[in-house]
Amino acid sequence: xxxxxxxxxxxxxxxxxxxxxxxxxxxxxxxxxxxxxxxxxxxxxxxxxxxxxxxxxxxxxxxxxxxxxxxxxxxxxxxxxxxxxxxxxxxxxxxxxxxxxxxxxxxxxxxxxxxxxxxxxxxxxxxxxxxxxxxxxxxxxxxxxxxxxxxxxxxxxxxxxxxxxxxxxxxxxxxxxxxxxxxxxxxxxxxxxxxxxxxxxxxxxxxxxxxxxxxxxxxxxxxxxxxxxxxxxxxxxxxxxxxxxxxxxxxxxxxxxxxxxxxxxxxxxxxxxxxxxxxxxxxxxxxxxxxxxxxxxxxxxxxxxxxx
Amino acid sequence: xxxxxxxxxxxxxxxxxxxxxxxxxxxxxxxxxxxxxxxxxxxxxxxxxxxxxxxxxxxxxxxxxxxxxxxxxxxxxxxxxxxxxxxxxxxxxxxxxxxxxxxxxxxxxxxxxxxxxxxxxxxxxxxxxxxxxxxxxxxxxxxxxxxxxxxxxxxxxxxxxxxxxxxxxxxxxxxxxxxxxxxxxxxxxxxxxxxxxxxxxxxxxxxxxxxxxxxxxxxxxxxxxxxxxxxxxxxxxxxxxxxxxxxxxxxxxxxxxxxxxxxxxxxxxxxxxxxxxxxxxxxxxxxxxxxxxxxxxxxxxxxxxxxxxxxxxxxxxxxxxxxxxxxxxxxxxxxxxxxxxxxxxxxx
Numbered sequence: 001x002x003x004x005x006x007x008x009x010x011x012x013x014x015x016x017x018x019x020x021x022x023x024x025x026x027x028x029x030x031x032x033x034x035x036x037x038x039x040x041x042x043x044x045x046x047x048x049x050x051x052x053x054x055x056x057x058x059x060x061x062x063x064x065x066x067x068x069x070x071x072x073x074x075x076x077x078x079x080x081x082x083x084x085x086x087x088x089x090x091x092x093x094x095x096x097x098x099x100x101x102x103x104x105x106x107x108x109x110x111x112x113x114x115x116x117x118x119x120x121x122x123x124x125x126x127x128x129x130x131x132x133x134x135x136x137x138x139x140x141x142x143x144x145x146x147x148x149x150x151x152x153x154x155x156x157x158x159x160x161x162x163x164x165x166x167x168x169x170x171x172x173x174x175x176x177x178x179x180x181x182x183x184x185x186x187x188x189x190x191x192x193x194x195x196x197x198x199x200x201x202x203x204x205x206x207x208x209x210x211x212x213x214x215x216x217x218x219x220x221x222x223x224x225x226x227x228x229x230x231x232x233x234x235x236x237x238x239x240x241x242x243x244x245x246x247x248x249x250x251x252x253x254x255x256x257x258x259x260x261x262x263x264x265x266x267x268x269x270x271x272x273x274x275x276x277x278x279x280x281x282x283x284x285x286x287x288x289x290x291x292x293x294x295x296x297x298x299x300x301x302x303x304x305x306x307x308x
Numbered sequence: 309x310x311x312x313x314x315x316x317x318x319x320x321x322x323x324x325x326x327x328x329x330x331x332x333x334x335x336x337x338x339x340x341x342x343x344x345x346x347x348x349x350x351x352x353x354x355x356x357x358x359x360x361x362x363x364x365x366x367x368x369x370x371x372x373x374x375x376x377x378x379x380x381x382x383x384x385x386x387x388x389x390x391x392x393x394x395x396x397x398x399x400x401x402x403x404x405x406x407x408x409x410x411x412x413x414x415x416x417x418x419x420x421x422x423x424x425x426x427x428x429x430x431x432x433x434x435x436x437x438x439x440x441x442x443x444x445x446x447x448x449x450x451x452x453x454x455x456x457x458x459x460x461x462x463x464x465x466x467x468x469x470x471x472x473x474x475x476x477x478x479x480x481x482x483x484x485x486x487x488x489x490x491x492x493x494x495x496x497x498x499x500x501x502x503x504x505x506x507x508x509x510x511x512x513x514x515x516x517x518x519x520x521x522x523x524x525x526x527x528x529x530x531x532x533x534x535x536x537x538x539x540x541x542x543x544x545x546x547x548x549x550x551x552x553x554x555x556x557x558x559x560x561x562x563x564x565x566x567x568x569x570x571x572x573x574x575x576x577x578x579x580x581x582x583x584x585x586x587x588x589x590x591x592x593x594x595x596x597x598x599x600x601x602x603x604x605x606x607x608x609x610x611x612x613x614x615x616x617x618x619x620x621x622x623x624x625x626x627x628x629x630x631x632x633x634x635x636x637x638x639x640x641x642x643x644x645x646x647x648x649x650x651x652x653x654x655x656x
Contacts, residue, residue: 019484026490030497144637146588148595148611149629152618160619246488250595254615265596268496276496280489287486 009296016292023284027277028070032063074281084272093263093275094282100259101252104175105244108183112240115183116190117233121226123191124198135191142188147247151181151254168256178255182247186240190233197229204228231302238291245283349569356649363645366638373635377440385418386430388437389603398424400623422627426617435627438607441600442587442635445517449524449586450579456525457532458575464533465540476537479530487527488589494519495598502601514601516593524586532582535574543570573650580643584636591632607632 054060061069073080079090123135142150154177159167166174201207202225210220249261256262260279267275347355357363381388394406400423403411410417422431464475495515502515510518543549549566557565593599594608602609607628614624 015480015484019481022481023485023489026485027493030493033497140640141633141637144584144640145633146591146595146608146636148592148608149632152611152615152625153629156618156622156625160622242486242488246486246592250592253596264492268492268596268598276493280493284486284489287489288484291484 005299008299012292012295016288019288020281020285023288024071024074024281025067027280027284028067029063031273031277032066079278079281080274082267082272082275084267084270084275090274090278094260094278097258097260097263098282100257101245101248101261104178104182104252104257104259105241105248107175108179109186109237109240109244111179112183112186113190113233113237116187117194117230119187120191120194121198121221121229123195124202125221127199132195135195139188139191142184143192145185147181147185147243148250148254150184151178151251154181155254174255175257178248178251178257181251181254182244185247186236186243189240190236193232193236194229197232198225201225201229227301231298234297234301235294237294237297238287241290242287245286350572353573353649357645360645360648362641363649366642366645369634369638370642373439373638374443377436377443380436381433381440384433384436386433388429388434388605391427391429392424393427396424396426399621423621423623425613425624431624431627434605434610435607435631438605438610438628439631439635441517441604441606442590442632445520445590446583446587446635446639448521449528450582452521452524453529453532453582454575454579457529457578458536458571460529461533461536461538462540465537465544468541472537472541476534479533482527483530483534485527487523488592490527491516491519491523491589491593492596492598494522495593511601514599514604516599517590520586520590520593528582528586532575532578535578536571539571539574540567543567576650577643577647580639580646584639584643587632587636587639 051060070080077091079094082088082090082093085093119135119139123132126132155167158165158177165177166172167177168174207220207224210224211217215224245261247261248259249265251257252259252262253265260283264276264279264283267279392404392406394404398404400421402423403417403419422435425431425434460475460479464472464479495518498519499515502510502513502518505511543566546566549562552562552566590599591606591608591611594606595612597609597612599608600606610628611625611632614621614628618625
């Protein structure tokens with residue numbers, strides 16, 4: 001931990017915080033630009049009831065005051081009260097949904113990175129042979145398929161036609177299909193990244209030196225090459241997080257998993273503004289933090305990279 | 309002449325030999341003509357692209373799909389809105405009882421190539437319209453990205469210094485904003501405005517499409533801007549630019565011969581990569597019900613609607629799914645073909 005690294009870390013952290021603040025501001029002002037009140041579209045209520053509700057949720061104050069209050073509350077972990085699920089705070093609902101989404105997302109992410117690194121390395125080592133060609137064709141196909149197509153086809157084949165796996169997330173083993181459908185795209189992407197990075201590293205002089213010294217092939221790959229091939233994969237962690245979190249919106253809907261993504265789409269249907277804002281900010285914060293961690297790890301694993 | 313030759317016999321004579329300064333004969337001139345015509349960067353890249361069979365096949369697929377999507381609706385016997393309650397959920401090439409009776413009477417009925425949907429609308433024309441939406445989104449987003457990205461990146465790279473620093477900080481921040489979330493947020497926010505909008509174009513596009521274009525314009529151009537700026541910055545410093553300056557090339561020539569060709573490759577590559585990601589975003593939003601407004605179909609909304617009858621009518625999912633897969637695959641493969649052809653660093 002030298003001074004240069006520390007200053008980079010601080011600079012990068014400040015950037016991340018600024019971005020999170022911007023997301024909060026954008027979310028808040030975009031949602032407050034909507035002319036309709038969250039209560040006006042529901043069943044006919046008297047003006048007095050609407051006014052009382054608005055006072056209860058703090059919608060009657062001027063917008064800048066509301067914004068400052070909102071910021072202050074967020075810092076205390078308070079995203080306000082849900083208007084779509086009356087009686088719940090937004091934070092409770094987010095935590096409830098996130099426990100599912102985190103389980104699916106984390107498993108899918110780890111699976112994608114793990115399998116991607118293995119398959120990508122295999123493809124690179126078998127360059128030009130049949131296995132490499134198969135992996136290339138399959139990954140090219142997979143990165144051209146949107147998550148909802150993947151999830152619905154998996155549901156159709158493995159659940160409706162073959163009946164091997166349940167179609168609902170709350171059944172036993174019901175999270176397997178959502179996890180697979182979320183992990184296939186990032187897995188294919190990681191495989192392609194890893195393949196080209198492995199090919200790049202294997203062409204380096206120090207690998208030739210190691211081989212010339214008579215180092216065993218397995219040792220060359222695991223000891224000398226593998227570590228250096230992982231940097232591009234690490235930078236993909238942030239974008240992958242973004243993909244998984246947004247992808248879980250459709251996947252959770254298709255498989256009826258009561259996670260954060262489904263909560264988000266439902267809160268849009270119920271025009272629950274506090275909920276939409278809360279989930280947007282929460283998800284954005286997760287993505288930004290993941291990007292931050294990815295960037296920092298990137299510099300930690302590869303000290304050659306210039307920090308300036 | 310003979311006198312001059314005599315004089316040159318003295319090797320250390322400083323007298324200039326006028327024979328060396330005579331005009332070249334036609335024969336000598338012919339020797340200077342290069343046998344091969346010089347190949348421009350563009351032509352060189354296009355030649356490499358033409359040799360890439362996968363990329364050419366993808367281009368062919370894209371052209372065919374685009375022709376179908378933009379021409380077929382003009383003379384197709386069905387429209388995407390026309391409902392026929394007697395012809396609900398027909399299988400491909402199946403006729404409803406009414407249509408069958410018509411055929412028996414000897415009239416000809418155009419077959420439902422992909423069947424019909426739950427409201428009795430011809431599915432093939434809906435898939436064609438959905439494809440059209442996807443292509444429009446992809447191409448417009450590429451245009452938006454090209455225009456804004458180039459202008460922003462070129463200004464930043466050209467001026468350098470403080471301007472560059474500030475402009476690139478802005479890009480850094482925009483780059484880390486989660487774009488899909490903002491598209492969703494915006495489309496939720498402007499839903500009512502779009503529904504009540506007087507502009508026919510806006511209300512036909514729907515909240516999702518309008519916010520997609522807004523967000524493309526606000527956020528998506530950053531990687532293009534970064535790359536263009538990087539190119540211009542590094543080209544400014546190149547030795548060959550210095551060399552051409554040294555032999556007296558005008559700034560116009562440097563821009564024409566060095567800056568533009570070097571940026572063109574980056575611009576083409578990034579624009580080609582932009583198209584599939586835009587198509588993905590649009591179909592994703594339509595799937596969530598935030599895309600185009602009904603009854604306009606989109607490949608995403610068709611796939612979403614197909615979920616209700618998935619068990620009985622799986623082909624209603626497969627047709628739009630195949631269409632989107634084919635389009636995105638073709639653009640992806642064309643994109644990587646373009647990258648191979650236009651990236652001078654990868655040239656072998």
